[in-house]
Amino acid sequence: QQQVKQSPQSLIVQKGGIPIINCAYENTAFDYFPWYQQFPGKGPALLIAIRPDVSEKKEGRFTISFNKSAKQFSLHIMDSQPGDSATYFCAASMVGSGNTPLVFGKGTRLSVIA
Amino acid sequence: DAGVTQSPTHLIKTRGQHVTLRCSPISGHKSVSWYQQVLGQGPQFIFQYYEKEERGRGNFPDRFSARQFPNYSSELNVNALLLGDSALYLCASSLIPTDTQYFGPGTRLTVL
Numbered sequence: 001q002q003q004v005k006q007s008p009q010s011l012i013v014q015k016g017g018i019p020i021i022n023c024a025y026e027n028t029a030f031d032y033f034p035w036y037q038q039f040p041g042k043g044p045a046l047l048i049a050i051r052p053d054v055s056e057k058k059e060g061r062f063t064i065s066f067n068k069s070a071k072q073f074s075l076h077i078m079d080s081q082p083g084d085s086a087t088y089f090c091a092a093s094m095v096g097s098g099n100t101p102l103v104f105g106k107g108t109r110l111s112v113i114a
Numbered sequence: 115d116a117g118v119t120q121s122p123t124h125l126i127k128t129r130g131q132h133v134t135l136r137c138s139p140i141s142g143h144k145s146v147s148w149y150q151q152v153l154g155q156g157p158q159f160i161f162q163y164y165e166k167e168e169r170g171r172g173n174f175p176d177r178f179s180a181r182q183f184p185n186y187s188s189e190l191n192v193n194a195l196l197l198g199d200s201a202l203y204l205c206a207s208s209l210i211p212t213d214t215q216y217f218g219p220g221t222r223l224t225v226l
Contacts, residue, residue: 036217042220043204043219043220044157045217046214049214089156098211100170101162101172102157104156104158106154106155106156107154107155
């Protein structure tokens, strides 16, 4: 059973566009939602993370929107650049209960074309 | 500061063999987690260690084992390798288990 569902699988946007990647979860015990960026041959790098007590968090060009009632969260990349082309993973864990392993979505391959 | 380091970078083994993967956490980090990432999928949790004690184990067979040393580095061992064990094995470290996890570059294991 997939605990975190991520969509779309792949995404192509023009430079300057705003790609949006969506994730949904079932387990209401999840209380920490990070996004990771992964380039080919590299490990995932933390981009931004959010807790369910806020509905939005912004860091630079990256914004997380969080809808607790719908159990959904999304990543928006403002003014996307070709260097943002990578695979993006959403994840969730239950930090508050001490259950800290990350549960990942299947990933979204983003291509930003000039 | 150096990030999480893993060795080796790449490894090729044959079915039935044994493999040991190594991880050095970020200086000061006492928790290490291991994940398996099959091509085209998200990482899947294998083990988490904190202060040399196992804190959690994912849904992996007993062929997988790990340990953490007094200097907080860690080893992941896989026995009786199967073709399906071919994957990128990622190590992540954090100050404590509830803190942000930072990933290393991974070890690419190919089983022939």
